[in-house]
Amino acid sequence: MVKLMKVKVVTHPTGEQIPIILDYDGLPIPAPNEYLLSRRDKSTNTLTRNARELCILYDWLHREQINLREKLTAPVSFNSAQINSVLVEQLRQNKEQSKAVSPITFNQRLTTVRQFISWYMSVLISQLPYSSNKFKSLSERKSIFNEWLSNSFMSSPPSRKYLKKGLNNEESSFLINILDPTSINSFGTSKAVKYRNFISVGLMIYCGLRPGELLSLRVEDITIGAISSVNVVRRKPDIGDTRKPRPQVKRNGRLLEIGNLDLVKCLNKYIVELREILEDKSELESDYLVLSDEGQPLSQASITQLFHLLRNKYNQDLPDNLSAKSLRHTFSSRMEITMRASGLSEQKRREALAHLRGDSSLSSQDVYIAQAVEESAIKALRQYQTNLVKDNN
Template sequence: MKVEIITHESGDLLPLLLDSNDMPIPAPNEFIISRRSLSPNTLVRNLRELSVLYLWLESESIDLELRITSKKFFNEAEIKGGLVEYLKRDHEKRRKVKKIVVTPNTFNQRLTTVRQFLSWYIDVVMGAIPFSSSSYEQTLANKQILLEFLDTSFINAPPTNRSQSKGLDGREIDFLLTILNPDNKQAFGRDPAVKYRNYILTSIMLYYGLRPGELLSLRVEDITIGAISSIRVERRQPDPQDTRKPRPQIKRNGRILPIEDPNFAKSIDIYITEWRDVLEEKSEQESDYLILSDDGEPLSQSSITQFFQLLRKKYSNDLPSHLTAKALRHSFSSQMERTLRYSGMDEDKRKQALAYLRGDSSLSSQDVYIAQEVEERAKVALQKYQRDLIMEDIPW
């Protein structure tokens, strides 16, 4: 059982769940087609979660449609002692070290998708049953019982410190930019064009909080250098010429971000007019994308992941172990929250500003950065309190 991604001529990506004979399984694929508004990456994850359900059905020799329409419906032992426990297990065969169970968050995601699918599938089956039939009422009652079994099976994840910083501190940011600065003779890397590209891609993520997909979707035309310099993050139709897998995409809101630092505007202009051309000449195909690989092709997300792995390994004493593209986005968000607070903006306005700058649709996703800043202020206040208390106890 595996997930296969089909690329249409329009550039759209459609994942399909295949059985052990490489044949599409109708029900989960129809469910995914009904959710085409979601990103391909989300649909792939949903199918992988549903594959666990179908592995369980296969192991128990259960025909899902027959079980739904028959009088012998799922009982609590089958769902809670069978399916739920199966969803908790790690079924990944490619790992060298096999885990016994998955994390609570992974399990909850699986259970959520399975619940959504079973609710949808029972509704589809009920659509073929006459409303006046006794089977309709029985199937509806069975659906409610099944969903109740699933709803009471979610795991409360262990408490975490949501305000704990996942970004970089000021010293780490300074060190990172120093060892990537192409003007630094000791900068990381050997190829001048690659060094300049690494500096630009890291700076864009750090200064503007772009997601990797947003960074890799940028095109040269999205950069404006002039009296008013800016970076335009824009959602576009799928590019059929883009062969990267997974294909980078912009899943959230587009936005226009001003480039206020003239030095950075000059650096990105030099990259576009000089060093990007050097990279592009290494490829037989021309590209409109801003960030190119060492071979002149559009850079992939796996290359960014590998880049930060190399940095963490080479500079393990100066860079944190959690240095990733996501860590740079966290750094941007935390610093922006602090800057907005110092400007006198109230909390609601800060959430709105952060949501716009980060391209988020939800204001609640900004709570973690508000909480982080509140915790930092609390620590400073505690330190001041303790210093004042010590000073009062010193006899003069």
């Protein structure tokens, strides 16, 4: 039986979930795990991806029978060919499908490996006296390795993929209609599930919630009344939440008004009547808003599966990129267009989008502003060409 290197997510007593890398004997590998712990401010998903990327490095080291610490500090260390021709090529390969990975995936792997080696060499250097010759030689070696790896990044041709990320008006309307729980032919297996699906997608497309934010909502975070709202709250890790990865609110919390009456009515009916039907299917009670068919807090995998089923069943009317991310992009781009039409300045729109999306960076809103500008330009071009033909007639 072939032994495999594994990544295991460990739940700490504080409620934090942090992945660890296990070697072929099932034992933790100290250096990369210490590196992951040093980045524990990152999300569990990000750290898990980093761990899998470092597994590629350690798989290569194992096959070549290289002890990383000894090799980094040896008088004769890695040469350019070992880094650029061997290690980098390992990072390019998709072992499961026997083909090269995309430039984005490769660059992510390369970034993680480069940052880890730089971190590890900094740790080794810090253990040496500043005045020693080895301190200086290792510092120089660190800079050389960093340069070699940095030079291997792949450039992707410029594109305007952001125009394809969201749903257009027809696709958005179709999605809402086929999930409408009051419709006889709506998608879903039972009344409670239909309402659950509708409010889940509704909160993402109408309020711009991320999957982690949606799945972190408690019943108490929803207010139904004259002014209905959803409160996105950053909380301490819930030790009792056994979902892996555990959903979390990674960005800024915010209070968002829910102005869509259909969504408000469905939320009220789900919370008052139907959520209890789902909860009764589980032995454990839960405060989370969105529950699975079995009555447990819904997982991120279930959200992904929902969009997969919708894409397959309605492939003629829904886009191939239908996902939680595309709904969030739809929300952001439509909000930008709405605010532009209301006369808000570009800076005010950027600030408003950052608030609504829970972002700290204003620059991350530029893609939606750029999209709205281009869509307006295309619309103006079509109108100009139509008027030009009329004038010529």
